[in-house]
Amino acid sequence: MFPLVTLGLVSAVASPAAAQPVTLPELFPAPVSVTLGKGSFALGRSVVLVVAPGVEPETVALVRTILASAGVETITTARQLPKSPERPHIVLGTGDAAVIRDALARTRTARDGHAEGYTIASMASGSGGGVVTLAGADASGLFHAVQTFRQLVRRPTLPALVIQDHPAMPIRGTIEGFYGAPWTMADRAKHLDFLATVKANTYVYSPKDDPFARDRWREPYPAATLSSLGTLVSAARRNHVDFVYAISPGPTVCFSDPKDQQALERKFEALRGIGVHSFYVALDDIEYTKWNCEGDKAAFGPSGAEAAGIAQSKLLNAVQASLVARDPASRPLIMVPTEYYDAKETPYKAALRKYLDPRVVVQWTGTDVVPPAISVPDAKAATKAFGRKTLLWDNYPVNDYAQTTGRLLMAPYTRREAGLAGELTGILSNPMNQEAPSRVAVTGVVAFAWNDKGYDAERTWHASARELAGGDARATAALLTFFDTQHLAPTFGTQAWQEQAPKLKAVLDDVRRAIDHGDASTRRQAIADLSREADTLANAPDIIRSGTVDPGFAAQARPWLEAMEMWGRALQLTAAGLDAAERGSSAAGRYFADAKQRAAQAAAVQSIPGATRFDGPIKIADGVLDRFIADAPTLIAFQTVPAGQ
Numbered sequence: 001m002f003p004l005v006t007l008g009l010v011s012a013v014a015s016p017a018a019a020q021p022v023t024l025p026e027l028f029p030a031p032v033s034v035t036l037g038k039g040s041f042a043l044g045r046s047v048v049l050v051v052a053p054g055v056e057p058e059t060v061a062l063v064r065t066i067l068a069s070a071g072v073e074t075i076t077t078a079r080q081l082p083k084s085p086e087r088p089h090i091v092l093g094t095g096d097a098a099v100i101r102d103a104l105a106r107t108r109t110a111r112d113g114h115a116e117g118y119t120i121a122s123m124a125s126g127s128g129g130g131v132v133t134l135a136g137a138d139a140s141g142l143f144h145a146v147q148t149f150r151q152l153v154r155r156p157t158l159p160a161l162v163i164q165d166h167p168a169m170p171i172r173g174t175i176e177g178f179y180g181a182p183w184t185m186a187d188r189a190k191h192l193d194f195l196a197t198v199k200a201n202t203y204v205y206s207p208k209d210d211p212f213a214r215d216r217w218r219e220p221y222p223a224a225t226l227s228s229l230g231t232l233v234s235a236a237r238r239n240h241v242d243f244v245y246a247i248s249p250g251p252t253v254c255f256s257d258p259k260d261q262q263a264l265e266r267k268f269e270a271l272r273g274i275g276v277h278s279f280y281v282a283l284d285d286i287e288y289t290k291w292n293c294e295g296d297k298a299a300f301g302p303s304g305a306e307a308a309g310i311a312q313s314k315l316l317n318a319v320q321a322s323l324v325a326r327d328p329a330s331r332p333l334i335m336v337p338t339e340y341y342d343a344k345e346t347p348y349k350a351a352l353r354k355y356l357d358p359r360v361v362v363q364w365t366g367t368d369v370v371p372p373a374i375s376v377p378d379a380k381a382a383t384k385a386f387g388r389k390t391l392l393w394d395n396y397p398v399n400d401y402a403q404t405t406g407r408l409l410m411a412p413y414t415r416r417e418a419g420l421a422g423e424l425t426g427i428l429s430n431p432m433n434q435e436a437p438s439r440v441a442v443t444g445v446v447a448f449a450w451n452d453k454g455y456d457a458e459r460t461w462h463a464s465a466r467e468l469a470g471g472d473a474r475a476t477a478a479l480l481t482f483f484d485t486q487h488l489a490p491t492f493g494t495q496a497w498q499e500q501a502p503k504l505k506a507v508l509d510d511v512r513r514a515i516d517h518g519d520a521s522t523r524r525q526a527i528a529d530l531s532r533e534a535d536t537l538a539n540a541p542d543i544i545r546s547g548t549v550d551p552g553f554a555a556q557a558r559p560w561l562e563a564m565e566m567w568g569r570a571l572q573l574t575a576a577g578l579d580a581a582e583r584g585s586s587a588a589g590r591y592f593a594d595a596k597q598r599a600a601q602a603a604a605v606q607s608i609p610g611a612t613r614f615d616g617p618i619k620i621a622d623g624v625l626d627r628f629i630a631d632a633p634t635l636i637a638f639q640t641v642p643a644g645q
């Protein structure tokens with residue numbers, strides 16, 4: 001029998017004196033439930049793999065790779081579990097395969113049967129043996145179980161535990177929907193691999209600057225591009241990610257012209273030829289109060305928002321019908337409407353509600369294009385306005401609008417209300433032009449969509465830094481220092497929805513307070529702390545360059561890392577200036593002047609031309625660091641050296 005204990009009782013039951021306590025591993029996204037059992041066992045060098053019939057070979061291959069990276073050298077296979085396994089056994093399967101039923105029965109565990117759900121049950125057995133059962137409700141569920149298993153085997157011993165898990169929202173992932181330089185095919189391939197690790201299931205291809213998807217949407221893709229897209233589609237399939245192809249015909253489409261409908265279907269047909277089963281029509285950022293052709297006036301009457309809603313519905317309904325007719329495996333069409341930026345009742349939305357096929361999935365960005373927060377009542381209003389539960393298009397961490405010039409958006413994903421899963425069909429994050437840095441926010445978005453009620457923004461943020469750093473503690477800390485300098489998240493207005501550099505600001509505020517109110521020893525202590533903080537800032541870029549697993553991160557963040565190092569040096573000089581001033585040394589003025597010069601150089605570092613939509617100076621903890629360096633010479637009176645000395 002498998003003595004399960006609830007988490008609160010674990011230490012009491014499982015930590016006899018001197019034994020290693022069995023602890024709960026940190027898992028991201030947070031599973032629905034994890035229950036620790038008694039004891040633990042090591043995987044060791046040799047394991048037995050028991051694979052139920054029907055498991056995808058790629059999933060088995062992935063398990064083998066994970067086991068190898070956990071130090072397993074020999075993997076043998078068996079068809080069923082022995083009565084008392086003396087070696088670690090890993091059991092894989094979906095549905096109610098007999099071997100899975102047997103394995104779960106031994107741990108008296110029920111199987112999670114939700115779509116994409118899974119159960120993991122592990123128990124120690126015999127002397128040195130153990131069983132880990134990965135049971136998927138379906139093939140994707142099993143794949144997600146394997147991703148959790150990847151996190152579990154990072155520790156040398158596996159605790160006895162039961163995990164029951166399934167997604168709160170059916171659609172989770174990203175929409176490459178920004179303006180400016182699209183991701184490269186290599187970026188996208190890496191992104192798809194990353195999405196799998198966080199249990200995302202959707203990637204929408206919709207770069208605004210792909211001419212064949214927007215301005216020249218009627219034209220076929222060059223063969224080479226289509227072939228590269230085909231490679232991505234296969235990578236997505238391997239990763240259990242739905243590759244959705246989006247087209248944006250809005251700028252020129254003639255809704256009433258059957259030739260345009262055919263052009264759209266021809267385009268989709270070509271994509272279907274490379275394995276795409278999911279399609280999307282984007283109608284955002286277009287003029288919808290003027291027709292593009294005379295025919296639309298004849299067909300739908302004078303132009304206007306309501307007529308646009310009717311015309312768009314007609315086209316989309318026809319596309320939805322043709323998707324089903326041509327491909328029984330097709331997923332429902334997704335669309336983003338022209339009024340995507342609020343849930344206010346309007347004639348356009350009323351037309352969509354009335355005429356748009358209820359199967360069509362509608363996106364919406366919240367109460368604004370870049371909303372400061374999203375609540376359950378906001379989502380309820382959207383459900384009402386669009387006549388169906390919506391799929392949130394979250395414009396975070398996208399950095400293609402003027403207010404984001406010179407910024408990476410690296411704050412934790414927050415201010416989305418727990419409970420949104422009851423009102424949304426999912427969330428797609430619109431990422432930055434920089435793929436690797438985007439993973440920090442996307443990890444948060446997807447973890448929230450997987451388990452909104454169990455989501456912890458700060459812990460998930462740390463976990464994403466740890467992932468980028470391949471588990472290295474020093475590089476993780478350096479990344480978090482860097483993220484703090486890129487914490488500001490603007491809106492389209494003047495008010496940011498995430499503040500800049502809260503951690504650094506707290507440190508600098510403490511220094512100001514100590515200098516203002518403290519005695520001599522408090523002041524010196526504060527200046528010493530400041531000097532250490534400056535070292536941390538100045539050294540972080542080098543640690544990040546050598547400590548992040550994906551070289552794409554340092555390459556895409558290059559000017560930010562360069563500027564950060566310079567700002568760090570400016571702060572070091574500032575700390576030296578304060579120290580000199582505190583000691584009454586006349587060197588203070590020189591330090592402050594050097595700091596000012598270094599800060600000016602740092603502030604002049606520019607973004608990589610063309611890498612983001614708006615080029616401009618790189619911002620590092622702006623409004624916090626620059627202000628402190630500018631104010632520092634006024635904090636402690638110091639002797640100035642007369643000119644000429």
Ligand code: GDL
Nearest residue numbers: 177178179284340369398400401
């Ligand atoms: C938008 C655009 C999007 C862009 C974002 C931020 C939607 C639906 N469309 O309005 O392509 O990246 O703003 O600038 O959000």
